[in-house]
Amino acid sequence: MSLPEEVAEAVSVAAERAGLSVSAWVTRAAAHSARVEAGLAAVTEWEREHGAITAADLSRAAAVLADADAQMFGGVDEERIAG
Secondary structure (H helix, E strand, O other): OOOOHHHHHHHHHHHHHHOOOHHHHHHHHHHHHHHHHHHHHHHHHHHHHHOOOOHHHHHHHHHHHHHHHHHHHOOOOHHHHHO
């Protein structure tokens, strides 16, 4: 695999910051990108079958996720995060 020099340098710095080898960092980045692409494809397929996702759908999903987070992690201290 070859990368432009400036990209290779940025990857090297990012890998070092993360405490990873360049190979491990690139593997992690590629896996993340593949998951994002798969998610986007799944949304496209779902919308083809059911229609466009609405703001109300997103709001309901956010509420479900917030509830799941609260159950899993005991809630979030909003003041601590903002502070």
